[in-house]
Amino acid sequence: MTIGPLQFYDENIPCLAACPVHTNAGAYVAAIADGEDEFAYLTARLPNPFASVCGRVCAAPCEDECRRGEIDRPIAIRALKRFVTERYGVEAGSDTYKKVAGAPLVDLPYSVGIVGGGPTGLSAAHDLRRLGYKVTVYEATGVLGGMMVLGIPEYRLDRSLLAAEIQAIIDMGVDVQLNTRLGADVTLGELRERHDAVFLSYGAFLGRGLDIPGGDADGVLKAVEFLLNTNQGFEVDIGENVIVIGGGDVAMDAARTALRRDAYESRTVESEFEQVAETAAITEALDVARTAARAGATHVKVISLESVEELPASEFELEEAINESISFVHRRGPARILTDAQGRLTGLETIGVLSVFDEDGRFAPKFDHDDVQLHEADTIILAIGQAVDVEALGPDGPQVSPRKTIQIDPDTLETSIPMVWAGGDAAKGPRTLILGIADGRIAAAQIHKAFGGEIQGQQEGQMVQLEQFHRLDDIYDRIGRIDVPTIPTDRRIGLAEVETGFTEEMARCEAKRCLRCFANILLDASKCVLCALCADVCPIDVISLIPAEEVGVGLVGSTALMFDERACIRCALCIERCPTDALSMGLWTGVGVPRVGVRA
Ligand code: SF4
Ligand code: SF4
Structure with missing residues (x-):
């Protein structure tokens, strides 16, 4: 539920670490390569109530950091997410998402008022409702979605898809009051009387x-x-x-x-x-x-x-x-x-x-x-x-920052008023969509904590040693990125979506380019005979044998095996070449892998 610090092996999955909600993109890309599309969808959906929207318009910071980009070009992660949401997401009329985001099992005796029905407010509503809180969203306009509906043009984001993803949140039992503008139709004081906690998440409009x-x-x-x-x-x-x-x-x-x-x-x-x-x-x-x-x-x-x-x-x-x-x-x-x-x-x-x-x-x-x-x-x-309209907060509102946004504690999103939190544009200025979603999720976790709920720590990752190993294709560096198809320029009139999405063949081919950074090379030192064959075969020279005294370990005159885990491309040539089976592959379960799904 929380989005906290990552462990080393999570951080060493660059796409996961770069995603503000820590989507385990490598896990779903690899699942697509293996034809496990439902598991891929659930992995994408688990940390993100707007997985389908993000498959279309996310700024994709994961792609900027993708390790494959060190070889040629990053994996087309966003387009691959779209490929699976088109099969299992709300736009396919599917309710597969309920396997990881169902209705609450208990109803808690607390109510939370959320100001702003954009990505931040709705993400908070989603998480709080799942935990059992009564949630009311106050939206200033006549439509939910915030910048997703008012700021992103229809040719980039289909409105029926957006409506379906919002409806899935409302169907969890979230109350909505449209045309209710803070400062005009309702005051912060009134909201504090009505609710046990308030989350301010309105947009910078x-x-x-x-x-x-x-x-x-x-x-x-x-x-x-x-x-x-x-x-x-x-x-x-x-x-x-x-x-x-x-x-x-x-x-x-x-x-x-x-x-x-x-x-x-x-x-x-x-x-x-x-x-x-x-x-x-x-x-x-x-x-x-x-x-x-x-x-x-x-x-x-x-x-x-x-x-x-x-x-x-x-x-x-x-x-x-x-x-x-x-x-x-x-x-x-x-x-x-x-x-x-x-x-x-x-x-x-x-x-x-x-x-x-x-x-x-x-x-x-x-x-x-x-x-x-x-x-x-x-x-x-x-x-x-x-x-941001800070006047809407009224004379008794929370402190305002010099940037004219709501002043918050950056870790907890608390404002200067007890039981009032703020996030997204309202607190940080204009955000990307995925940063807004992350703030909503952090706020929900912090509000839950204030009511004595436990913030689930990062799921403890576990290294599972594999019997087999995944070997990168010999011609891995000759398979270039497949660009996302778009409609021809002369047909780009009106509101038709410009991107058309991957075909199945394209998606499988693009997904196979992924290096599977959740895989790790494990060394059993008791079996290593320091033959250096791994160092010989490594295509990018990230394994080397050096005198131990150079790195200050072992006895003088002994040899140390050096390995750069951050640069390794997981090709597994070293494992294949090792004559004593000292090297093997370990799978880091990591954060963001669905426990309820089609694959253990
Ligand atoms: S190569 Fe695959 S696992 Fe590695 S960062 Fe890119 S998408 Fe993620
Ligand atoms: S898997 Fe082994 S051979 Fe391949 S890049 Fe990593 S260390 Fe080098």
Whole structure:
């Protein structure tokens, strides 16, 4: 239930360690390779009530860390998750998820009020309800889902799938009050009287403006408002020429300061929160650009301070935007918004950016004020970060951080008010979807602890020595990553999902590329004769025999066998070659492997 520190052998599964909810991705990828799709689904679903949604739109930090990426390209983990959710997830009409996330067995005499029906609030609701709490979710709008429904365009996330995954949570017995906005329809004081505990998890839905001349002209829109309107089906007249100004809070703050003064002032991305917000702003800019193209704009341009290499966006996200004829203008700073005599927007003046970062990697944009360019535009959309409505907390609300988010203890998510927790955007600023889900799960565990419940520790991992071993294919390094299929660019109109998902053949083939990092090479020193055949055969030289005194172990003149467990690619050539069976393979059961499932 909790998401706590990992043991060494869990950490040594890079995909698992990188996932904020510690999904054991290697276990489900390997299960797909072995044709055990139901077990794969349950492994993906166990730590994540939004497994189907994440199969479509997760930022996939697991892929960034995947060990296969050291050889060529990472495993297409997210697309493989989609492959199994399409077979066993809610979108297939299946209730297989109940094997790992059924209704509660007991009802506890405590009630929890959750403010915000987005991924963080609903994940907390899911976990708390499973534990037996009465849960009521208060959602400001008329629809549950938060940024999943209001911020992510339909061409990336099918709405019926999202609705089904949300319904599965409501069906556990979660009460929902729609159109109930904190600060307007209900106060925090009233919620504290109604419930034994309150979790504040509402989104960052206030758009940030740009304080340059003309910044409030007619025709300048904030990204979040544009997405909220288009994703709810309202028509927004944006004309044919659209410019999207993209950049996170920190980048833009630094730019604004630099534009106003001759001397620049550097800003650092000081916390993990700010780093995530920078990335989220660029994803938002790309979503906005692609949505604008679907809303009828014929020329959509994204203008950024950063060069393409400096942008905190994934290669895939950028490629997809370029495929849809979105153009990019890098290394330009917005200087002035141009208007006609009626105050109506006509374009944007930019100046050149000489550099974005200083030698310490801090944001410190330097501009060339003589390098001026004019860009025509009917509409300018500002994708430069989102803010949290802290006024909604009222005068007796919890402490607010200098970043204008709810102040929390980062480990327990407790606020300054007893029995009130906060997480997700409300406490940390704009988050990725999976970080939001993780916060919901952490909050649920901490609230349970406050009521005397036990936070289940990390399941103790166990090393199981295998009789057999898994041998990587001889041509492992010649089987490249299979890219996720997408619909042709000329058919990308309207709301059809752009990604189409793997066929079975593709999925099995891609899954077989996984190195199975949960497998470990075990040495029985009593059988080792120090023949060094393992070192000879290792393709990446991670086993070596060296004089023991070099590493300060054993007797002078003896030999030590060195092995780098973090770099090993689990090919098993050394086991195969070892003449005395001193080497074997051990399977680390690890966290996140379903105990209830189709495989022991
Ligand atoms: S190779 Fe497989 S187990 Fe290893 S990090 Fe990548 S997906 Fe996970
Ligand atoms: S399994 Fe053995 S041979 Fe293969 S990379 Fe690891 S140490 Fe080297």
